[in-house]
Amino acid sequence: KAGVTQTPxxxxxxxGQQVTxxxxxxxxxxxxxxxxxxxxxxxxxxxxxxxxxxxNKGNFPGRFSGxxxxxxxxxxxxxxxxxxxxALYLCASSSGQGSPYEQYFGPGTRLTVx
Amino acid sequence: xxSVSQHNHHVILSEAASLELGCNYSYGGTVNLFWYVQYPxxxxxxxxxxxxxxxxxxxxxxxxxxFIKSKFSFNLRKxxxxxxxxxxxxxxxxxRTGGSYIPTFGxxxxxxxxx
Numbered sequence: 001k002a003g004v005t006q007t008p009x010x011x012x013x014x015x016g017q018q019v020t021x022x023x024x025x026x027x028x029x030x031x032x033x034x035x036x037x038x039x040x041x042x043x044x045x046x047x048x049x050x051x052x053x054x055x056n057k058g059n060f061p062g063r064f065s066g067x068x069x070x071x072x073x074x075x076x077x078x079x080x081x082x083x084x085x086x087a088l089y090l091c092a093s094s095s096g097q098g099s100p101y102e103q104y105f106g107p108g109t110r111l112t113v114x
Numbered sequence: 115x116x117s118v119s120q121h122n123h124h125v126i127l128s129e130a131a132s133l134e135l136g137c138n139y140s141y142g143g144t145v146n147l148f149w150y151v152q153y154p155x156x157x158x159x160x161x162x163x164x165x166x167x168x169x170x171x172x173x174x175x176x177x178x179x180x181f182i183k184s185k186f187s188f189n190l191r192k193x194x195x196x197x198x199x200x201x202x203x204x205x206x207x208x209x210r211t212g213g214s215y216i217p218t219f220g221x222x223x224x225x226x227x228x229x
Contacts, residue, residue: 042219096214
């Protein structure tokens with residue numbers, strides 16, 4: 001079974017620009033969660049999508065948004081980039097239902113904002 | 115707000131030493147507990163999990179963790195570490211809300227094992 005894939009793996013953007021990151025979950029998984037990982041803050045939960053609906057949301061500004069498609073693939077968008085948005089963005093997929101589900105993480109997208 | 119504290123940010127050990135990494139959380143409701151590991155250059159992967167039942171759980175590669183409800187703790191242990199255990203370790207707590215779970219991760223502990 002193929003794992004979680006994220007594209008692109010590396011990205012360099014300028015302040016004020018916007019960026020879209022993509023995540024393809026494990027086949028059959030309906031939940032996709034996004035995290036921001038930084039050395040100082042660790043992993044912080046951005047949001048979770050389940051069956052094309054945002055089910056949970058972390059404490060991030062509205063510049064961070066996402067969506068999920070009918071095939072469960074998900075995209076995350078960050079508008080008006082700031083220097084502090086430089087981070088590793090991780091996507092995790094899971095079944096998203098029933099008993100507490102395990103999450104399977106992708107390799108991440110390394111975003112650098114200059 | 116729910117928080118997860120990992121007390122040791124950096125741990126350096128020699129091979130064969132015993133390991134214990136602390137994890138405490140602040141939420142009092144129903145929680146599910148996890149330890150994840152991130153080896154250098156690799157994906158974050160699940161080490162072990164606690165949902166219910168026996169509070170002593172065993173994971174991969176000889177790791178185990180004990181859930182102590184009264185102390186809101188879920189410490190990770192390994193009796194004898196190896197050089198290959200060098201990695202970053204994250205404790206995570208899933209708090210149940212409605213029909214889903216909201217995850218909170220600790221800031222991570224960097225473990226370096228010297229051969």
